[in-house]
Amino acid sequence: MGFIKYFKNTSWLFAEKILRIIVGIFVGIWVARYLGPEQFGLFSYAQSFAGLFTVFATLGLDGIVVRELVKDKNRQNELISTAFWLKVIGAFVALVILVIAVNFTLNDNYTNLLVFIIASATIFQSFNVVDMYFQAKVLSKYVVYANVFSLLISSIIKIVFILNEAPLIAFAWVVLFDSFVLAVGFIVLFLKNSTFQIKNLTFNRSIAVRLLQHSWPLILGGIVISIYTRIDQVMIKEMLGNESVGQYAAAVQLSNAWYFIPVAISMSVFPAIINAKKISEILYYERLQKLYNLMVWVAIVIALFTTFLSDWAVNLLYGGQYNQAGSILAIHIWSIIFGFLGITSEKWLLSENLQLISFYRTFFGVVINIILNFILIPKYGVQGAAFATLITQMSVSYIFDIFNNKTKKMFFMKTKTMFIWRFFKY
Structure with missing residues (x-):
């Protein structure tokens, strides 16, 4: 019951x-x-x-x-x-x-x-x-x-x-x-x-x-x-100015719409991953690796299709007035690869009672994002903000892990997801 x-x-x-x-x-x-x-x-x-x-x-x-x-x-x-x-x-x-x-x-x-x-x-x-x-x-x-x-x-x-x-x-x-x-x-x-x-x-x-x-x-x-x-x-x-915010917000609206996928998958399968820890530490990390693999390659497929169809999709949904949003979307969409990994690793941090690390890496992300925006927006315009988001997501959800002994294992697990043959193996 x-x-x-x-x-x-x-x-x-x-x-x-x-x-x-x-x-x-x-x-x-x-x-x-x-x-x-x-x-x-x-x-x-x-x-x-x-x-x-x-x-x-x-x-x-x-x-x-x-x-x-x-x-x-x-x-x-x-x-x-x-x-x-x-x-x-x-x-x-x-x-x-x-x-x-x-x-x-x-x-x-x-x-x-x-x-x-x-x-x-x-x-x-x-x-x-x-x-x-x-x-x-x-x-x-x-x-x-x-x-x-x-x-x-x-x-x-x-x-x-x-x-x-x-x-x-x-x-x-x-x-x-x-x-x-x-x-x-x-x-x-x-x-x-x-x-x-x-x-x-x-x-x-x-x-x-x-x-x-x-x-x-x-x-x-x-x-x-x-x-x-x-x-x-x-x-x-x-x-x-305001128009640039509108172009950027339109692209982000489409890019962030995909985040329901990792939330739904994590909600469904993470209890099974946690239960595996009671059986075997090896099984626990095997299942976590499979989840990382799935997240990355689902995100890559989405990013590839979106990149090729970005201009067409923006024109269809928003109209010709959002003529910059397509190029912004083509850049910003690649951040979901690291965003999907980040959502999954947040679940792992919670299960391991490492919430403080979650705070540290988010704070690290704020600092990186602000610095990158100051550098890239004046040089590349609103597309620079999309690049800043992509680099920040990669830094927070992937690179940050190598600098902490407790998360270093996650860095190597996430790295493994980048090799496509491992995806088919699991």
């Missing part, structure tokens, strides 16, 4: 992710076509810039709260309430930091307005403590209900806006409204499927201190990851 319960819970989450990817790509491309490179670039920049600071509002609490909810079922109401208020405080602190940060940019008032509208969604994201509650109860189907409802509502609104030729700022309001709808859905489902009452929404200082003592490393990790995934578009805007 326990296995069935967890399997159904995972299935709900996986189905929601697949739906979100499909709908997100379809509507995202439509929005990009409608807005055009200049406005789509500004919209993408506003989301990226806001994301650099709003990540602080999560306070790294999500996994910690789930763990505490499972461990201490008698204090669930206090945990949920305290985590909620911590997130609300974190959201307002993040907005204050954002107010200060925009003064160091060249943004005009309209750009800053877009940033603040999008960033304000963080306040409603405080209600995702409900997600943590349902995770602890292995009842993620309720979270999926709320997420799917929110996704469909926001997608319909975006389509209506496109058909009625709405201005760019309307799409920023959709981001905020999407968070509001999701928060309402969470509240309704939580009150309906728990014994919690509004009067119990209190703040416990001792619980707050304990949660923050455990979560501060995750706060730092979240900030580093946020910079790692968003800084390229921010730097492109500052160096080249």
